[in-house]
Amino acid sequence: MVRNRLCEILQIQYPIIQAPMNWVSGADLVAAVSNAGGLGTLGPNSGAKTVTRDVERTGERMRRQIQKVRRLTDKPFAVNVIVGMGESLRYSKKVTDVLIEEAVPAAIVSVGRPDIYTRALKRAGIKVLHAISTVRHGRKAEDAGVDAVICEGFEAGGHKGFAELTTFTLTPMVSDELRIPVIAGGGIGDARGILAAFSLGADGVYMGTRFMVTRESESHPAVKQAVIEGEDVCTVSVSKEFMLARDLRNQFTRSYTDLKSGDAGSEELNRFLKDHSQYHAQSLGCVDEAEICCGQVAGLITDCAGAGAVVNDLVKNIDARLKDLKQRLSGLL
Numbered sequence: 001m002v003r004n005r006l007c008e009i010l011q012i013q014y015p016i017i018q019a020p021m022n023w024v025s026g027a028d029l030v031a032a033v034s035n036a037g038g039l040g041t042l043g044p045n046s047g048a049k050t051v052t053r054d055v056e057r058t059g060e061r062m063r064r065q066i067q068k069v070r071r072l073t074d075k076p077f078a079v080n081v082i083v084g085m086g087e088s089l090r091y092s093k094k095v096t097d098v099l100i101e102e103a104v105p106a107a108i109v110s111v112g113r114p115d116i117y118t119r120a121l122k123r124a125g126i127k128v129l130h131a132i133s134t135v136r137h138g139r140k141a142e143d144a145g146v147d148a149v150i151c152e153g154f155e156a157g158g159h160k161g162f163a164e165l166t167t168f169t170l171t172p173m174v175s176d177e178l179r180i181p182v183i184a185g186g187g188i189g190d191a192r193g194i195l196a197a198f199s200l201g202a203d204g205v206y207m208g209t210r211f212m213v214t215r216e217s218e219s220h221p222a223v224k225q226a227v228i229e230g231e232d233v234c235t236v237s238v239s240k241e242f243m244l245a246r247d248l249r250n251q252f253t254r255s256y257t258d259l260k261s262g263d264a265g266s267e268e269l270n271r272f273l274k275d276h277s278q279y280h281a282q283s284l285g286c287v288d289e290a291e292i293c294c295g296q297v298a299g300l301i302t303d304c305a306g307a308g309a310v311v312n313d314l315v316k317n318i319d320a321r322l323k324d325l326k327q328r329l330s331g332l333l
């Protein structure tokens, strides 16, 4: 793979980004991906074993993970800022302050407006990648001065807006509209997905679920096994108060959907989510009773390799997949 404009901006070898994952993407995973030439990203609660609602502690836990990444790699990496709104802005403000104090190379900013932190992050020399799910959000992010946008399609694991636009439709629409680099995320699990993303106009790819099932990921072994066993229809999109979440189908998704379609109020629903959270699945191993964010691409994942080997394989297989593509396209060329 030749270094493209996204690689130049991020100073990385391959335009392959390991997406941030709550309780999953800690320093070991981030360093393994970055050492292999991609961009690793620290997610919320990385390296943590307990839940905290303390703003200071949240930020300081992230600072320790950043420092750990630096002991494991001298390559660029990113850290996730979940913007949020209302009370949760206190957390994102603290995390942003830590990113600036620690002078991290890049921030992946998600779930919120691009005009809140972009200027401060950029002023500190930090590259800003902003996750979007519609063309309008993309335009706003470009206007706010971000370095690149990440198109998060409906296939993606985790939380996103209500737009339901797929990677296949969102990526070309956004790349037609914006001048800055576009990164495609959601549903990419192998070299075929990478080629498809680039055909749609992307300058890079963003992969979460594939990296959740790697040796260095902090995901509980039982969760990794459940994803490996997952087939094509193993995920479902569940509707929450302010967004959608794509999760592995299990007793949690069934119970939550039943509660939601019944007469449960928002207090009861929120209590249920808190008692059956990603922490319970990813840290404690409650694979059936708790929430496991997971993308549709789970059906393509059959092994739990090292994250560096995953990056190497993705890159190695591009050539063969490209040859195969050219052959199948020959009738049209």
Ligand SMILES: Cc1cc2nc3c(=O)[nH]c(=O)nc-3n(C[C@H](O)[C@H](O)[C@H](O)COP(=O)(O)O)c2cc1C
Pocket (backbone or CB within 6 Å): 019, 020, 021, 022, 024, 043, 044, 080, 082, 110, 111, 131, 152, 155, 156, 157, 158, 159, 185, 186, 187, 188, 206, 207, 208, 209, 210, 212, 292, 293, 294, 295, 296, 297
């Ligand atoms: C287990 C899991 C946890 C996630 N947690 C976060 C998060 O904390 N912050 C965030 O911005 N996105 C989060 N996401 C979304 C990913 O960053 C990314 O958008 C998604 O995984 C891409 O789609 P894919 O899973 O098909 O590769 C999460 C995804 C997964 C699978």
